[in-house]
Amino acid sequence: MTRAITSTLLSPEAGGPVKRTVLPSGLRVLSQSVPGFRSVTFGVWVGVGSRDEPVQLSGATHFLEHLLFKGTERRDALEISASLDAVGGEMNAFTGKEYTCYYARVLDSDLPLAVDVICDMITSATLTEEDVESERDVIDEEIAMHADETSDHIHDLFAEQLWGQSPLGRSITGTPESVAGLTRRQVVGWYRRRYQPADIVVSVAGNVEHTDVVRLVRKAFERHWVTAEAEPAPVRRGAARRVPTYGGVRVHHRDVEQAHLVLGMPGLVRNDERRYVAGVLHGIVGGGMSSRLFQEVREKRGLAYSVFTFGSAYADTGMVGVYAGCLPKKAPEVLEVVRAELATIAKGTITPDELLRGKGQMRGSVVMGLEDTGAKMTRIAKAELVYGELPTVNDILARIDAVTLDDVADLAAELYAGQQALTVMGPFDEDTSAFVL
Numbered sequence: 001m002t003r004a005i006t007s008t009l010l011s012p013e014a015g016g017p018v019k020r021t022v023l024p025s026g027l028r029v030l031s032q033s034v035p036g037f038r039s040v041t042f043g044v045w046v047g048v049g050s051r052d053e054p055v056q057l058s059g060a061t062h063f064l065e066h067l068l069f070k071g072t073e074r075r076d077a078l079e080i081s082a083s084l085d086a087v088g089g090e091m092n093a094f095t096g097k098e099y100t101c102y103y104a105r106v107l108d109s110d111l112p113l114a115v116d117v118i119c120d121m122i123t124s125a126t127l128t129e130e131d132v133e134s135e136r137d138v139i140d141e142e143i144a145m146h147a148d149e150t151s152d153h154i155h156d157l158f159a160e161q162l163w164g165q166s167p168l169g170r171s172i173t174g175t176p177e178s179v180a181g182l183t184r185r186q187v188v189g190w191y192r193r194r195y196q197p198a199d200i201v202v203s204v205a206g207n208v209e210h211t212d213v214v215r216l217v218r219k220a221f222e223r224h225w226v227t228a229e230a231e232p233a234p235v236r237r238g239a240a241r242r243v244p245t246y247g248g249v250r251v252h253h254r255d256v257e258q259a260h261l262v263l264g265m266p267g268l269v270r271n272d273e274r275r276y277v278a279g280v281l282h283g284i285v286g287g288g289m290s291s292r293l294f295q296e297v298r299e300k301r302g303l304a305y306s307v308f309t310f311g312s313a314y315a316d317t318g319m320v321g322v323y324a325g326c327l328p329k330k331a332p333e334v335l336e337v338v339r340a341e342l343a344t345i346a347k348g349t350i351t352p353d354e355l356l357r358g359k360g361q362m363r364g365s366v367v368m369g370l371e372d373t374g375a376k377m378t379r380i381a382k383a384e385l386v387y388g389e390l391p392t393v394n395d396i397l398a399r400i401d402a403v404t405l406d407d408v409a410d411l412a413a414e415l416y417a418g419q420q421a422l423t424v425m426g427p428f429d430e431d432t433s434a435f436v437l
Contacts, residue, residue, distance in 0.1 A: 006021040026199075038206075041376070049100060051167035051314070061100060070127075096172065104118055122200075127191065143175070162266070254426060261323070263338055268320075276396075280358040285309050288357075305325060328427055346417055
């Protein structure tokens with residue numbers, strides 16, 4: 001590849017324009033023009049997440065995300081943050097299990113600044129020994145804070161129970177022990193190996209012109225990051241053998257006022273054609289106030305304040321589950337009711353009215369979830385990086401509408417008959433006998 005190649009992924013009539021340019025280095029630039037908006041969201045997505053880490057580097061991807069904000073050859077940490085604050089912009093980043101994202105939301109006139117600052121962080125981070133040591137303490141604080149957020153932390157504990165010590169089962173942040181063991185040399189080596197142009201997708205949505213975005217990105221990257229020609233990294237696919245999953249019960253003692261329960265089982269992989277069926281099923285079972293679980297657990301019985309379903313999908317595995325927060329004395333009964341309701345649903349008891357509500361809920365979440373530039377930026381980036389396709393919104397709505405009662409019943413029977421895992425957190429002894437599956 002000796003020159004940039006540009007194509008149109010979605011026409012204006014199909015909900016675009018969404019355009020894609022592949023630079024000679026393999027770096028991809030995508031944009032969605034939204035002329036009626038005055039804001040722009042700019043993101044740089046790197047195809048590396050916590051699941052890519054060998055055990056000796058557990059937490060390195062998240063550690064690196066923090067360090068890129070500490071300083072570059074041109075800016076110190078204050079100058080990085082102050083540059084966006086001065087124009088009323090927002091800047092942040094997050095690490096996932098399969099990718100890392102750095103993003104900024106600014107006025108359309110300030111896009112050149114956002115591109116320059118974030119691309120400077122990506123290409124020219126100094127990663128000094130002093131910064132590594134100071135940020136190590138910050139990450140320890142973040143891990144401790146997350147552990148105190150019991151309703152969030154239990155999901156990490158559930159992933160560990162379901163997937164064991166595989167990379168997907170490990171926490172994105174790492175542990176205090178793994179973070180303490182990371183050296184500057186290891187983190188810098190991880191940065192140099194994994195932050196390569198062919199593994200990077202730049203995504204922009206808002207009041208932009210694609211040619212202007214490409215010009216800005218090319219200038220920002222090529223100024224300091226001269227590389228050989230390469231093909232873009234392929235979409236992440238699943239391994240030949242799925243990630244092993246484990247069932248059973250695990251109780252974690254915490255001196256808290258509320259008990260937290262997560263009951264779950266293996267789910268669908270990311271590109272499973274039944275993912276739209278799964279979305280409708282989610283709404284029916286525990287996605288809203290009219291859902292089966294909300295009505296049965298909270299409205300009829302008053303057993304819990306919060307109860308809902310959730311799901312995660314990756315290249316080669318997935319999970320589905322139910323979360324409930326309740327008084328500790330009610331936890332066994334909550335579990336009994338949830339399991340009974342899942343078993344009933346698995347027998348094909350979903351009604352036509354529930355199907356219509358589930359479809360309507362999913363349609364609404366798809367359309368209303370794309371009403372800002374950040375959501376549009378994320379959608380086109382994930383289409384390129386992890387899905388390998390960018391359907392129109394109308395295509396998605398048509399796939400939702402095509403879901404039948406039999407589709408939902410068949411999937412419920414398959415998923416809810418799977419091997420169950422239960423994670424409990426609260427003021428209990430770590431004896432599992434009170435929570436038998």
